[in-house]
Amino acid sequence: MAMTRDITCHQAVALVSDYLEGALARRDRRRLERHLADCGACSAYLDQMRATIALSGSVGPEDLSNEAVARLVDVFEKYHRENSGESPN
């Protein structure tokens, strides 16, 4: 193992989320990038974090009941009728 690492794996993983947010101070970012460059395990952890975030982005909103939608559309129609003087559509 290279002895040039100035942070341990344990310290590196603590920086990963902020790194992906672009929120690390330059010094920490350099330290992390140096560590990642010769640590396959932490690079795998970075991949896990990226994949986790991407997956959260594809979760999407939960299903909405038709009833709830219909109720809100009623509110809309009523509002529009009262405020435009003509029936919608």
Next chain:
Amino acid sequence: MEDEALLERILGGDHDAFRDLVERYQMSLVRLARYYVKSEASAEDVAQDTWIAVMQGLERFEGRSSFKTWLFRIAANRARKTGTREYRVVTVDPVDPVSSARFNEGGMWNEAPVPFTELINDKLANAGVLEACRNAIRDLPEPQQSVVTLRDVEGLSTREVSDLLELSEANTRVLLHRGRAKIRETLEETLTGGRSWQ
């Protein structure tokens, strides 16, 4: 169809366009309101009031922010007025995203983690993984759950998230980090089928 195109049609009284918009955002609004109010029922009331405010304000919406940001801001303001919860005083401890048991005394991994990307791309596993991810988010305590939902599910910026939830940006990032770490842990169990390293 883009939000902005729907808004044009809604201004003309098109209730199908309104229905599309409601289907797109209602659950997100209820979720966001839930951060401030105590019950699901009051969160739904807040969401309904938000839609009414949207109808009233739509003609004045100038598109300086995205519609989504504008919509969420209205909901957060209304929920804040209704709600009684306070998360602003959350204390933020240092984050240790991975159990110390995974590292040796020198701080190196006992056993290297396995990259997720190829595992997730395996179609057979996909549906279960997405479900595991959804459940992991739902199981997060507040305010982590709202932070992760707004940042990673809804894709808002950290700045927008911190404004909506009345948290500092630094706190928002720590909470985001902690929430992501828990989801990652759940996915690791789901994808690699256990905790061989423990």
